[in-house]
Amino acid sequence: MPELRPYRPADRAAVYEICVRTADAGADATGLYSSDELMPDIYAGPYLEYAPELATLVVDGTGESERVLGYIIAAADTHDFVRWYREHWLPRFAERYAPAGEPASVVSAAERSVIAAGLHPAEPPAAELAEFPAHLHINLLPETQGRGLGRTLITTLLAQLRALNVPGVHLGFEPRNGGAAAFYARLGFRPLPSASEQAPRVGISTAAEL
Numbered sequence: 001m002p003e004l005r006p007y008r009p010a011d012r013a014a015v016y017e018i019c020v021r022t023a024d025a026g027a028d029a030t031g032l033y034s035s036d037e038l039m040p041d042i043y044a045g046p047y048l049e050y051a052p053e054l055a056t057l058v059v060d061g062t063g064e065s066e067r068v069l070g071y072i073i074a075a076a077d078t079h080d081f082v083r084w085y086r087e088h089w090l091p092r093f094a095e096r097y098a099p100a101g102e103p104a105s106v107v108s109a110a111e112r113s114v115i116a117a118g119l120h121p122a123e124p125p126a127a128e129l130a131e132f133p134a135h136l137h138i139n140l141l142p143e144t145q146g147r148g149l150g151r152t153l154i155t156t157l158l159a160q161l162r163a164l165n166v167p168g169v170h171l172g173f174e175p176r177n178g179g180a181a182a183f184y185a186r187l188g189f190r191p192l193p194s195a196s197e198q199a200p201r202v203g204i205s206t207a208a209e210l
């Protein structure tokens with residue numbers, strides 16, 4: 001029976017693996033880009049370093065046979081996270097993925113746009129951040145989806161953020177990720193004013209009952 005437990009530094013490789021296996025709008029992104037670490041280096045690694053205490057895993061089995069099946073990661077203060085990312089993460093990211101100041105010309109257009117997202121972290125308008133200062137990423141391996149664990153992970157994070165007096169949490173997702181759109185709508189996330197069809201973005205109060 002899968003269980004939740006806090007993240008530990010030794011789990012980093014497992015989180016990276018789950019990230020890449022669900023990073024193509026919810027589908028497997030393995031082999032899509034020059035390095036399978038590109039997506040996790042944007043959408044997982046920074047959070048594990050910035051706020052490991054907000055990372056929760058879904059695991060199955062115990063001891064040596066334990067397997068990590070999914071995770072939720074977050075930043076309680078997106079504005080501060082972006083500041084930290086630019087100062088502490090971006091130099092390492094840029095050195096690896098854009099050593100000459102921009103992505104190598106040999107990489108695909110799709111990969112260039114992913115690298116650009118890593119080079120230019122964006123944040124929602126200030127009014128939206130005031131209401132939903134936190135943001136999150138949630139990823140479960142396919143065999144673990146549809147069993148209520150996504151809902152449990154969100155409930156767990158909302159309680160952690162509430163305890164920190166954070167009023168709300170937001171996130172963006174790829175427009176072609178219909179499963180994610182349905183999941184967030186079902187849980188009561190609502191579209192934010194800055195969202196568009198090309199860049200859906202939703203938020204929820206930490207006081208919400210799921």
Ligand SMILES: CC(C)(COP(=O)(O)OP(=O)(O)OC[C@H]1O[C@@H](n2cnc3c(N)ncnc32)[C@H](O)[C@@H]1OP(=O)(O)O)[C@@H](O)C(=O)NCCC(=O)NCCS
Pocket residue numbers: 022025026027138139140141144145146147148149150151152171172173174177178179180182183184186187
């Ligand atoms: C999106 C994701 C986190 C949802 O987690 P999950 O454990 O599969 O979802 P749950 O089983 O907790 O579902 C909660 C509710 O959302 C609904 N829901 C979840 N996925 C859905 C889907 N693909 N289509 C329609 N409804 C869906 C469920 O029916 C459920 O409703 P109910 O409680 O009324 O029965 C998970 O499927 C996942 O990790 N997908 C791959 C990675 C990804 O896309 N992450 C999000 C990137 S922004």
